[in-house]
Every structure is written in structure tokens, then in C-alpha cells.
Amino acid sequence: MAKARAQLLAIHQDDIREDDAEQTLDESGDPLEESGRTVDSSDEEVEESVAEDIARFEDSFVGINKRYRLINRIGEGTFSTVYKAEDLEYNNFDNRWDIDEHESRKWASPSSRKRLLKRPHYVAIKKIYVTSSPMRIFNELELLYDLKHSDSVCPLITAFRHHDQVVAVLPYFQHRDFRDYYRDMKIPEMRLYFRSLFTALRSVHAKKILHRDIKPTNFLYNPQYSRGVLVDFGLAEREGTDWHPCACTQTPEDRRYRISHSHYAQIQHQPPSYPKNETRNSRRANRAGTRGFRAPEVLLKCTQQNTSIDMWSAGVILLTILSRRFPFFHSTDDIDALLEITTIFGRKKLKETSLLHGQVFETNIPSYSDGGHSLEKIILWCTGRSSKDEGTGLKKELEDDEKEAVQFLYRLMECDPTKRITADEALRHPFIARAFEDSEGDDDMDLVGV
Structure with missing residues (x-):
């Protein structure tokens, strides 16, 4: 993705005093580099x-x-x-x-x-x-x-x-490197993979724990037995740790009132400009995780993050498998990461998401559309099916089971964390529920319990 200027502005002053350069937790390793070291x-x-x-x-x-x-x-x-x-x-x-x-x-x-x-x-x-x-x-x-x-x-x-x-x-769990099998996974195999992953996340989230680093290398999966285990809780924390008030927890009425009376609203009709001397306090929030797998609210420095951030990361894994591209997102910093998400979901969605957390998102990249692109189109592009069929001349489409997977993906990669599907709901979603039908009568399909 080409470098371009983007800007994040705080709508309101937070009660946080630390400098923005001082981060709460560290960033996990590069997913591409790490995956090469997980081979058994x-x-x-x-x-x-x-x-x-x-x-x-x-x-x-x-x-x-x-x-x-x-x-x-x-x-x-x-x-x-x-x-x-x-x-x-x-x-x-x-x-x-x-x-x-x-x-x-x-x-x-x-x-x-x-x-x-x-x-x-x-x-x-x-x-x-x-x-x-x-x-x-x-x-x-x-x-x-x-x-x-x-x-x-x-x-x-x-x-x-x-x-x-x-x-x-x-x-010690036997598992295979994610890069060895993700390109060959069929939809029934994806159902089993995510049934195991969401079983783990349901257990973790039930105890109000955020894993914060969901990615393929932290889910040791054995395709032979269709089961995996969630590992590496080095960045995990309990929900509510070091929370500070965020606009996303306010009622829609209160949030609209705050936005309408903010500095942002006052300068809406003025030419775009940048303050010479910024007098507002910087905003500090937990940004732990791995590049490319962070949820929008993490990138936007939401100060009341909850277990829904893990569900977004799981959605990125599903997008990776469906698109056959790993890593799918590979930004160098948080601004680039927001721009990558903007490419898919569009400027309008990212502006709404930013306002939800008391932030303003602006970009001067003319190629970014307001509506973005559908996930169906993204997957067709990535898998080389964007052109018309030579035999029929008709536009290529996803298979029916792929369409069901994409509908599930929309629930995972919902920019508004309050509308994002939970791990418990995911296990009851038709896309995952069919995994039980696929494995019916197979004694080797048991989930790992500890």
C-alpha cells in the first residue's frame, strides 16, 4: 500500500497523562517470521x-x-x-x-x-x-x-x-505450521478449525480474560485430528485492567451531544489545517498484539477494550484462509493499519468507527472510496477469480459454502465492537454449527479439553 498522510485527532480530553510514545505493552513478533519457527x-x-x-x-x-x-x-x-x-x-x-x-x-x-x-x-x-x-x-x-x-x-x-x-x-502438542496447510483448507476443514478456536476463546472470555494476541502461530492446530490449543498468554490481561472512560461506552445521545460540542464540530466548515502547537493531552491505551491482527478499537486507542478484540483477530485468520494470503494485512504502524482497513471498509465506516471512540479519522488519499469493497470481491480478487468465465462469459462468483463463510466473516470483522459476534454466538452460528454435522460419527474429532 502506498504511503500517504492520515491523521487522528482526539475529540475530547482524556484523563490520561502519559506521553503517547510510552506504550503500555509491547508488540508481539512479526507473524510471518514467527510462523517459520513453529514447525514441529x-x-x-x-x-x-x-x-x-x-x-x-x-x-x-x-x-x-x-x-x-x-x-x-x-x-x-x-x-x-x-x-x-x-x-x-x-x-x-x-x-x-x-x-x-x-x-x-x-x-x-x-x-x-x-x-x-x-x-x-x-x-x-x-x-x-x-x-x-x-x-x-x-x-x-x-x-x-x-x-x-x-x-x-x-x-x-x-x-x-x-x-x-x-x-x-x-x-507438548503435535501441530503443523499454518503455512503448510492454510492454502489447501476446504470449507468443512475451516469449520472444524474455527470450532476448536472459538471453543478456546469461549473458555477464555467466560473468565473475562483478553488473549490480545490471537494469530495462527498462537493456535497450535493439528489438521489430522481437527483440533488445536490456544497458547501464549504473555500479552493477555483481565477485562477492565487500567480502564479509563471511552466514548464507545456512552449512550448514542450522549455521544452525539459530545461530538456536536467538540472542537472537531467547530472547525468542520474551515479549511483543513494542523495545529502548530498541540495543547491537548495525548491519549494512552493498550496496543498489545501483532501487526495486522489488531482490531480497529485497538488502533484507535479505545481505553475500554474488551474480549471482542480477539474476535476481530480470529476474523483476520478466516480472511487469510479464504483469500489464501498470509499475512493478509502487513502494515508498518497503526496509521498504515487503519488505512489497510479503510481500503476494505471505506472512509465512511472508518470515520464512524473513529467517532465511536472519540477520535477523528481523516485521510487525503483520493483512491479510497467512501463505501470500500465487499469482502466477496476482495476474496475473488485474491484467489484470481475477478475476471469473467471464458466459457460462459458470466462473472465469477463464490461457491455457496464460501458465501456462508463470508457472511460469518462479516460478523467477526464488524468495526463496531458492540455489534461484533461473541465466541459463544460464533459456536452457534450456522457456519460453525455445520462442523458438528461434518464430523458426526467420527471419534477423532473430539475437542481438546484440559
């Missing part, structure tokens, strides 16, 4: 640099190799590194978290159960970087503990600290 590797495929990294970790964390045999590095992000390890003391503890083990034993013969006890059991060891604040680490471990019995959510087994180094021990 066999024990033999250990690169020399990874082996050296493991050796350094074992030297710095005294005693870790007595309880776990580190095998390989399976993930690396902005705030942590994850290793696959064998649990050397597995049989000495209660392992109710191990759903796969329970399922295996349930159907195994007595002789097979003895063999199961002797086989190696794997865990994922998450080494949290020492640059992370103590409060961030405590928050992540506390939320993981609270979610330990939640469906399709990766539970916390235990945690250790050695000096300033903290590690969290989590179940």
Missing part, C-alpha cells in the same frame, strides 16, 4: 546453533536437566523461547493435564498400559526472557493457572525460577 521437528533435526542454545540454557538454569531432557527448540517469539523436552519424572506426579495419555490408556489393553508407562512423555518448556517485567511474568502464570481446566487452552503444568530466570512447563 524430530529429535534428530537439531541444528548446531540450537544445540548450543540448549547447552547455554542448561548451564544457566541449574538442575533443569535433572528433571527434563531438552530435545529441540520448537518456538521462538518476542518474549520467550519454547523447547521440546522429555519429562524424566513424569510417573512421579499427577498428570491429569495429559489428555492424550488418558485417551490412550482408556482404550489400551493391560499389557499395553505397561508399555505406555515406560514410553517417553514430552512437555514444552517456555523460557521467559529476563527482559520481561516481573509483573508481566506473574500475570501470564496467574492467567494460565486460572485457565487450567478450560477447553482447548494450553494449561500450565508447573513453573520454576532460578535467580532472574523463569520457565513455565506446558503440555
